[in-house]
Each structure stands twice: as C-alpha cells, then as structure tokens.
Amino acid sequence: xxxxxxxxxxSEAIRSAVRDMLNEQTTDKRQRESTSKRGWAxx
Numbered sequence: 419x420x421x422x423x424x425x426x427x428x429s430e431a432i433r434s435a436v437r438d439m440l441n442e443q444t445t446d447k448r449q450r451e452s453t454s455k456r457g458w459a460x461x
C-alpha cells in the first residue's frame with residue numbers, strides 16, 4: 419500500500435489498519451449490546 423501511494427509510510431498503514439479493527443470491534447460490541455437489551459413482550 420505504501421508502494422502504490424495509498425499511504426505515505428508503513429506506520430500510517432499500520433495505524434489505519436488498527437483504527438479500522440478497533441472501529442469494527444466497537445461496532446460489533448454495540449450490536450451485541452443492543453440485541454441483548456430486548457425485553458420479553460408483556461402478555
């Protein structure tokens with residue numbers, strides 16, 4: 419990715435990959451929390 423000009427250096431490429439991974443984990447965690455908060459229907 420550095421060679422193609424996508425990132426100026428290897429550190430920036432790694433930083434971006436870590437940022438994406440953390441965002442994905444946060445999104446997954448929020449989705450799990452929102453589904454676990456559903457209550458039972460009152461009858």
